[in-house]
Amino acid sequence: MKKILLLFSFFLIAASSFAQKLEYETRSNIQYYNSAAIKADAYSNERCVLDIYYPKNSKNFATIVWLHGGGLTGGNKEIPEALKNKGFAVIGVNYRLSPKVKAAKAIEDASAAVAWTFNNIASYGGNPSLIFVSGHSAGGYLAAMIGLDKKWLQKESIDANKIAGLIPFSAQCITHFEIRRENGIPDTQPTIDAFAPLFHVRADAPPLLLITGDRELEMLGRYEENAYLARMMKLAGHKQTQLFELDGYGHGMTEPAFPLLLNEVNRIIKEHQKIN
Numbered sequence: 001m002k003k004i005l006l007l008f009s010f011f012l013i014a015a016s017s018f019a020q021k022l023e024y025e026t027r028s029n030i031q032y033y034n035s036a037a038i039k040a041d042a043y044s045n046e047r048c049v050l051d052i053y054y055p056k057n058s059k060n061f062a063t064i065v066w067l068h069g070g071g072l073t074g075g076n077k078e079i080p081e082a083l084k085n086k087g088f089a090v091i092g093v094n095y096r097l098s099p100k101v102k103a104a105k106a107i108e109d110a111s112a113a114v115a116w117t118f119n120n121i122a123s124y125g126g127n128p129s130l131i132f133v134s135g136h137s138a139g140g141y142l143a144a145m146i147g148l149d150k151k152w153l154q155k156e157s158i159d160a161n162k163i164a165g166l167i168p169f170s171a172q173c174i175t176h177f178e179i180r181r182e183n184g185i186p187d188t189q190p191t192i193d194a195f196a197p198l199f200h201v202r203a204d205a206p207p208l209l210l211i212t213g214d215r216e217l218e219m220l221g222r223y224e225e226n227a228y229l230a231r232m233m234k235l236a237g238h239k240q241t242q243l244f245e246l247d248g249y250g251h252g253m254t255e256p257a258f259p260l261l262l263n264e265v266n267r268i269i270k271e272h273q274k275i276n
Contacts, residue, residue, distance in 0.1 A: 022055040022087060026079070032093075032109075032116035047096045050113050052124065053079045054089035060127040062164070062269055063089040064261070065117055067110055067135030067142045072103045072178040075138070082258035088265065089126050091117055095142070103178040104195065107152055110142040114163075115156030130272060132165045132265055136254050137219075138178075140171030144197035144229075147206055163206040165268050167261050170212050170251055173197045173225035187220060198229050203237030209264045210243045211257045217250035 029049045031039065038044045055061055064083055068075040077092035084090065095109035118128050133143045146152050147166040153159065175191040185191055192198050210230055215223035223245055230243040244260055246253045 022085075023057050024053060024085065025056040026051060026053045030116075032113045043096060043100055047094045048109055048112070049077070049094050050116065051077055051079060051092045052089060053084065053091075054124050054126065055087060056125070058087070059125045060130075061088055061125060062130035062132065062265055063091060063117060063121050063126045064132045064134055064265065065091045065093060065114055065143075067093050067095070067133070067139030069135065069137030069139045070097070072106050072138045072141075072176060073098050080254070080258065082255065083262070086262060089121065089124065098178050098182070103176060103182060106138070107142055107145050107195075108155075111146050111152040111156055114146055115153060115158045118158050118162065129162070129276075130164050130269060131162070132167060132261075132268075133163055134167040134169065134261055135171075136169040136257075137171070137251065138176070140168030141173075141176050141197070143168045144171045144173065144208075145195070145200075147208070148197050148200035148202065149194070150200075161204060161206060164272070165207045165209065165264055166205070167209045167211070167264055169254055169257050169261075170218065170222055171197065171210070171226065172222070173229040190221075198225070198232060201229070201232045201236045201238070203239075205233070205238055207240035207264070207268060208233060208238065208242070209260065210241070211246065211253070211260055212244070213246050213249040213251055213253035215245060217248075219251040222251065 028051045032050050033048050068078055077094040079090045079092045093113040095106045117131055122128055135143045143166055147160055147163050150160045175193050175196040177187050179195045180191055210226045212218055212223045212226045230241050233241040246256050
């Protein structure tokens with residue numbers, strides 16, 4: 001696996017020159033569920049919202065759906081500064097949190113937000129074929145679950161394979177510790193079941209870029225979980241799995257990881273342009 005320092009710029013010079021000419025707009029607290037029953041529930045009404053930051057004078061841009069961390073028990077939607085002004089739309093998503101709901105509801109909500117993106121991004125000028133899903137920690141776990149276990153997006157009539165790329169930061173790849181806690185299983189007892197991204201390895205998944213902090217500084221066995229997922233994806237026949245370990249950084253490794261995310265988005269955009 002690859003151990004790296006800060007070796008990447010935030011974006012290509014040409015892309016930077018173009019992006020700086022764009023004007024951006026943010027729309028906040030958009031409901032991503034249409035169901036009246038969901039809206040009637042006060043907690044769902046509060047949490048099941050997203051913000052969209054997008055280049056308003058551009059067309060066919062890519063979109064990064066960003067899922068916040070917080071252990072599935074805390075945190076709030078954000079548009080990371082490192083992703084702004086790069087020529088992309090960025091969508092920050094809130095989702096319901098444990099213990100007010102079962103932790104699995106967070107996967108359901110994140111899936112609904114990604115489905116909203118597929119169904120609505122074209123109306124903002126974006127390209128539905130260039131939707132990326134990313135997030136840190138619990139958000140990375142959600143991104144991996146949505147992209148690897150197809151049933152979550154199938155509920156929203158979306159094929160998970162239409163995701164252009166999955167880029168989880170420091171994701172839990174075994175069953176998330178909050179789901180284990182709900183079942184009386186301690187943090188140090190690994191479990192791999194239907195709520196583990198590792199349970200859903202498959203050859204036909206979207207491109208997968210896994211990024212973690214230093215294995216000696218990360219939370220519990222987070223690097224090793226990601227390394228195991230990367231190995232099993234490759235053994236399953238997946239052709240576009242990469243793993244980066246950020247030497248010298250712990251669990252809060254987002255800033256040095258953002259350039260890798262942007263490079264991956266630009267790489268896939270170029271491949272998309274060649275095909276189309």
